[in-house]
Amino acid sequence: MSALFFAVLSEAKPWLTKLEAKPISHSGKFRIFQKDNHYIIISGTGKLSMALAVSEFAHTLSKPERNQMKVWNLGIAGSGRSEHKLGDFFWINKISDVSSSKDFYPDRILNSNFKKETNLKTFDRPVTKEKQRDRFISLNSEELENLNLVDMEGSGFFEAASLYFPLENIAVGKLVSDHLEGKFCQAEDVETMMAKTMEGLFEEWTRPLPWVNADSIETVDWPLVESFIQNLRLTETMRHDLKKSVRFFRLRHPNSQLPFPEESDKINLKSKTDLKNYFDQWRETLHV
Amino acid sequence: MFKAFSHIYIEESILDHFRTKEILNRFPNAIPISIRHYKDSFNRNSQNFRIQKESPKLILAEKKDQFLYKGSDFSPNFSHPHFYYNTLALNCIYDCEYCYLQGMFPSANLVLFVNWEDFFSATKEFLDKNKSLYLALSYDTDLLALESFFPATKAWLEFATNEPNLSLEIRTKSTNYGQIAKYSPNPNVILAWTISPQSIIESIEHGTPSLQARLKAIGQAIKDGWKVRICIDPILRVPEWQTHYQSLADTLGKELNMEGILDISIGGFRMNIDFLKRMTDVRKDSSILFHDFEKKDKIVSYSKLETEEILNLMSGALKKHFSPSQIKVSYS
Numbered sequence: 001m002s003a004l005f006f007a008v009l010s011e012a013k014p015w016l017t018k019l020e021a022k023p024i025s026h027s028g029k030f031r032i033f034q035k036d037n038h039y040i041i042i043s044g045t046g047k048l049s050m051a052l053a054v055s056e057f058a059h060t061l062s063k064p065e066r067n068q069m070k071v072w073n074l075g076i077a078g079s080g081r082s083e084h085k086l087g088d089f090f091w092i093n094k095i096s097d098v099s100s101s102k103d104f105y106p107d108r109i110l111n112s113n114f115k116k117e118t119n120l121k122t123f124d125r126p127v128t129k130e131k132q133r134d135r136f137i138s139l140n141s142e143e144l145e146n147l148n149l150v151d152m153e154g155s156g157f158f159e160a161a162s163l164y165f166p167l168e169n170i171a172v173g174k175l176v177s178d179h180l181e182g183k184f185c186q187a188e189d190v191e192t193m194m195a196k197t198m199e200g201l202f203e204e205w206t207r208p209l210p211w212v213n214a215d216s217i218e219t220v221d222w223p224l225v226e227s228f229i230q231n232l233r234l235t236e237t238m239r240h241d242l243k244k245s246v247r248f249f250r251l252r253h254p255n256s257q258l259p260f261p262e263e264s265d266k267i268n269l270k271s272k273t274d275l276k277n278y279f280d281q282w283r284e285t286l287h288v
Numbered sequence: 289m290f291k292a293f294s295h296i297y298i299e300e301s302i303l304d305h306f307r308t309k310e311i312l313n314r315f316p317n318a319i320p321i322s323i324r325h326y327k328d329s330f331n332r333n334s335q336n337f338r339i340q341k342e343s344p345k346l347i348l349a350e351k352k353d354q355f356l357y358k359g360s361d362f363s364p365n366f367s368h369p370h371f372y373y374n375t376l377a378l379n380c381i382y383d384c385e386y387c388y389l390q391g392m393f394p395s396a397n398l399v400l401f402v403n404w405e406d407f408f409s410a411t412k413e414f415l416d417k418n419k420s421l422y423l424a425l426s427y428d429t430d431l432l433a434l435e436s437f438f439p440a441t442k443a444w445l446e447f448a449t450n451e452p453n454l455s456l457e458i459r460t461k462s463t464n465y466g467q468i469a470k471y472s473p474n475p476n477v478i479l480a481w482t483i484s485p486q487s488i489i490e491s492i493e494h495g496t497p498s499l500q501a502r503l504k505a506i507g508q509a510i511k512d513g514w515k516v517r518i519c520i521d522p523i524l525r526v527p528e529w530q531t532h533y534q535s536l537a538d539t540l541g542k543e544l545n546m547e548g549i550l551d552i553s554i555g556g557f558r559m560n561i562d563f564l565k566r567m568t569d570v571r572k573d574s575s576i577l578f579h580d581f582e583k584k585d586k587i588v589s590y591s592k593l594e595t596e597e598i599l600n601l602m603s604g605a606l607k608k609h610f611s612p613s614q615i616k617v618s619y620s
């Protein structure tokens with residue numbers, strides 16, 4: 001399962017085409033496209049919109065689904081470094097939110113064909129190194145000195161995503177679209193650049209997370225036990241302890257049949273004590 | 289031994305520290321990332337210890353306070369009035385399934401504090417005031433295992449040379465004895481090796497050196513005149529544990545010089561209940577953690593009977609080769 005968040009449609013277009021994703025109808029505000037287990041979400045610009053989009057999407061999923069979901073934010077970013085070429089792609093290992101002074105550290109755990117990494121600063125408005133451009137924040141030379149990439153969504157995405165998804169499932173990648181000249185990028189140029197990066201990234205995005213493995217105790221053993229105990233009035237603690245015992249047995253005896261008590265004995269369970277004894281004896285047979 | 293670190297997080301205040309630079313030189317391919325405080329990275333919510341352990345990162349930091357902690361009740365204090373430990377590093381490059389660090393720390397990344405001088409001053413101050421200190425140096429980590437890029441053990445051995453009231457215990461599973469072999473043995477320093485049967489090392493103490501390699505290091509340390517402690521702790525009730533531990537005792541008797549051993553400390557598995565809960569949440573594939581433990585005062589352990597059985601068997605087996613006064617029970 002994977003989800004990919006973009007700020008604007010031009011960033012998303014090549015991905016939508018490649019995935020053959022269709023818009024889903026839902027009651028929310030944001031556009032969500034889907035194909036099988038893969039989702040593409042478009043938030044609109046700005047960190048607040050991005051955070052809201054993440055939150056809205058997360059609420060369409062259950063917790064187990066969220067735990068299995070790979071969640072990315074990709075998009076364009078301005079670069080303060082002349083050595084960065086237009087179209088260069090970077091994974092982000094640190095995001096600083098300029099207005100709140102908060103820092104975030106996306107873990108780089110998985111290997112990628114794209115090797116370059118850098119940090120990102122998220123501003124509330126577009127940024128330029130030129131003086132006084134309408135709608136832009138002008139940075140002075142000191143502010144520009146330690147600047148790598150800048151965008152308007154990264155911190156909003158990461159802060160929101162880390163509330164709903166496991167940290168290790170989240171990644172942010174940005175490609176260089178300009179060198180802070182104070183102009184807005186043309187949609188076609190953005191689309192072309194995003195299409196190029198997508199070629200190498202699509203497979204990485206759709207590949208399942210390697211640490212999401214089916215737990216055979218959850219999927220095979222426990223359902224059997226649950227159906228056996230459904231008419232026994234076990235307390236939550238007893239169920240919890242039983243599950244642990246089942247796990248112990250399965251880990252020690254991967255190929256053996258799980259021992260169950262006699263079904264017929266259930267009829268003789270008249271009191272709480274009977275149940276407790278029955279339960280304790282069962283657990284003993286699991287701890288061998 | 290362990291995978292080189294792909295990323296190194298460095299607190300801004302120690303970016304230019306000489307020790308930071310030395311460590312960075314050891315990992316030329318690691319990507320450096322500056323951070324304000326190590327806790328901003330280390331203490332984040334919802335990190336998955338197991339997944340991080342697959343690709344651990346290094347965090348270089350400055351310890352600002354608490355250079356000495358009072359020893360916990362889980363650890364033997366060897367009857368010392370001032371039993372303390374310090375934390376020059378947090379986490380370990382090894383991956384033992386029973387390790388409490390998995391339940392104690394939110395992150396599997398390895399934190400190294402580079403301001404050793406502050407640890408030394410605090411220790412000196414304590415010694416001036418209290419006249420004696422038994423300091424466990426390798427507590428929330430295996431310090432000697434880090435020696436090739438974080439040579440703190442050497443530095444403490446040097447420090448201890450001039451502090452006759454300081455006793456150190458350096459506990460390890462590593463075979464890095466060679467790194468400190470050039471120092472003359474200090475009678476106030478105990479080199480303590482934790483050992484287990486080879487089958488347990490292979491199946492449970494992931495990434496640690498083999499029993500034979502550990503015994504070789506121990507043998508050399510004894511020969512060189514160091515005070516050596518052997519820790520068979522935790523003793524685990526794995527299938528056929530009796531055979532494994534009995535034969536471990538015999539191997540020790542055969543391969544080690546009894547006189548060279550200060551003591552052998554034995555103990556059954558025990559753990560803080562909250563740590564175990566956190567460990568079993570993420571490490572669902574380790575049967576030793578799902579034993580039907582006894583719970584008492586926030587501690588889980590083998591039942592009284594099981595513990596007795598373990599300790600009786602082990603002390604009996606050891607007594608064949610070592611004097612009873614050498615055998616110490618660390619937790620019963």
Ligand code: SF4
Nearest residue numbers: 380382383384387429
């Ligand atoms: S060697 Fe010690 S500190 Fe390291 S993982 Fe094993 S038990 Fe934990």
